[in-house]
Amino acid sequence: MDDLTIIGNGITGTTVARHVRKRSSRPITVISSEYPYLFSRPALMYVYMGHMRFEHTKPYEDWFWEKNEIMRLFDHVESIDTDRKMLRLRQGGERPYGTLVIATGATTQKFGWPGQDLPGVQGLVSKQDLDLMEENTRHVRRAVIVGGGLIGIEMAEMLTTRNIPVTFLVREEFYWDNILPKEEARMITRHVYEHGIELRLSTQLKEILPGPDGRVRAVITDKGENIACEFVGVTTGVRPLIDAVKGSKIEANRGILVNEYLETNVADVYAAGDCAEFRTPRPRHPKVEQLWYTGRMQAEALARTLCGDRTAYDRGIWFNSAKFFDIEYQTYGFVSNIPLPDENSLFWEHEDHKHSIRIVYLAKSEEVIGFNLLGVRYRQDVCRRWIQEKRTVRYVLEHLGEANFDPEFFGEMEPAVVEAFNRQSPYSQVRLRRRRGVTNLTQA
């Protein structure tokens, strides 16, 4: 039977393997030079913080892969010859493949700063990065983090648990305000300060300076500030890791180019996850999706295709979530950082600046298109259904309690949200009819 080779055993590669295995008994080999077993990449931070051991980040016990006959090969793919259907491995020489899935993920994006490759300067993507960070931060008196995204704030949290003072350079006016609307970005910015982080907003890195020992000694910002530090975390985004396809006939731009079926330009070669780039993404969809969820969903679609049921990748109603120190973030549907002209936005923020709810809807039809939540949990199924069914903001507000997913006894914020709406539109009052509860959820 046709053999399936997967390069990369992150969430994308292993999800392809698991779902193909559910549907077929064909031989499956997963090649990785990172670690022999799947681990949760977003959980690496918790290992550094001492919340978990690395072992705990493995979603499956080690016997799982043998039992499901998913062979693992600890090696590195140097190049791919699609004519001969052959991989060149760093250690294992040449290895043929039948069908190939490239799920090599991403790596730290650097922008050519002087000194960016000095010892003590690093990103945080792989297990090797985690081990390196453990090493690099051992005797550090101050760390500088460059780039105000999700990995940046996670790195800041990690370092504070080791009592290492952090200076956080953020290009934007407020933390992550290229994604978050200004109000939410302000809340998180405030929370970052609360944790003792030295934020440098609207500030970019210019240069990293070496010390006499050849390690990083200081950084210089575009505002001319010289910050002494022994560690620099580079978190200005990640770029697809596509070294394996260089020199092959597989087309790549930033990432490996694929169509909606995750097929590359070469027959029997597919790419998915952080390393893939869509040739023609749908409107308001990015070309490269680099999230845990999208990797998993792409893999599920691809596994169907590989088992003969050619399935286009469709991520459905958008969702994402994160945690900024103590504040959880969930988003459903479309919420732009700057509202589009035809959109209205209802925003309510708790006076403690740690909880907020935003509902975005179209001005004309009043249909809800997105939710943004900080410090409050909402049900994905309910929000998705409302967006899919094009429910109006009034309907959503009346039933808002149905979406609340906070634990029992937590204060309910929905009455305040409805009140905020009624203040905005005093001529047509909305009354909250549904409180929190699961009784009506069976149709979800």
Place this chain on the structure above:
Amino acid sequence: MSTIILNPSSNVSLSLAPHPHPNLGTVKKSGLALFGLGLLMLFVSLTGASDGTPLLFLLLSFGLASAGGLLYILPQIRENPPGIKHNSIFFSAAMARGAIGWIIGICFTGFYVLLYWFPELLTRWIRLTDPLSAVLRGRPADQWFLYGTFYTLAILVMGARMFVKYRHSRYQQIRTASVMFFQLGFAFLIPAWLELLNQPGFYFTYFWPLRPYSLWPGDVQSLMNHPGGLGIFMVFWGAVMTFVATPVLTYFFGKRWYCSWVCGCGGLAETLGDPFRQLSDKSLTAWRVERVLIYSVLVFVTVTTLLLWGNSYSGGAVLGGLSQGFASWYGFLIGSVFSGVIGTGFYPIMGSRVWCRFGCPMAAILGILQRKFSRFRITTNGGQCISCGNCSTYCEMGIDVRWYAQRGQNIIRASCVGCGVCSSVCPRGVLNLENGPMKGRYNLG
């Protein structure tokens, strides 16, 4: 002490040198000192120094240790903004099976061995609690009063720690208040007060089969024969709790109404045991062992109970020796060794719920009801799991919560005690403890 900077322009943290062990601050250090002093006094009393002045030494030992514990715990409120702070737990010598963990484990285990089989060695400690026992019960203390005092203080002091740790979670606060209330009131003060009134020192929060005696002929008959109606009420209460309240409450709320809200064993696990919850074994093998053991204990206690009643009806003619043998072996193996020595003594080695998970027959019954006939479930919120493993790691019952969460499945497991910590530690808001219609609650993807 770490500094919280609320003013963005402040540069205070620049002056902080990195500390692998941050300065504890005066209050916390004093707390530790007092706690140490209290322990020291406990050992000093073993020399006989406390003879004649038990009250003084009671205050110097139990009193100082408790006050010290609180002084250490309460300032933590100011150290960090509220939120999950499991920082450095797996670097800790106490909480990650390091040297201190083993020492604590041996001390706990040793204490139980002395308590059950060599109480005379604890005589001087028992005498320390005489003044308290005199006030509460109107009689001198015995080893069980000493144990109850330790137990209750542990739940109260470590309960305060839970309040500090979970000051952002009302579910955890209310649940902790509940176990503190039931321990202090129903498992300590009320039984003592009943004894003061010459009534049976009855525990209204322990029922058959966790406390099998509640429905064994010996206790039942002596309660029924007790002058006044209270003894009969107690028998009635025990039977109603076992046969009516247990299934009804479990149907509505799941097993948690008892295991993590009322039960004393659960109360200790959720407070004193909380620093060790991450040590439970999450492997499939452990789950297999758990199922064999816990249902074996349930069968054991049920057979023993039936034998005892059979023997009682037959006037002791047929099953006398056999049923008594079962009863005393059950008391020794399950009541003492399993629930005490291993159940609590092994906290720092196997996590806080060893007894509840592998042994408790009450948990077995509640678990069957929860699995088959309950509105309770842990709901998984769509596809948002990132498989990080915090939920599984901090599940004291060793449930691999992530296994279900990452598939988008609800979690319905017999062993889940509904502590809610998986939901608290989830960094993506994926898990929630809920009661709802039984239809569709499994939500299999």
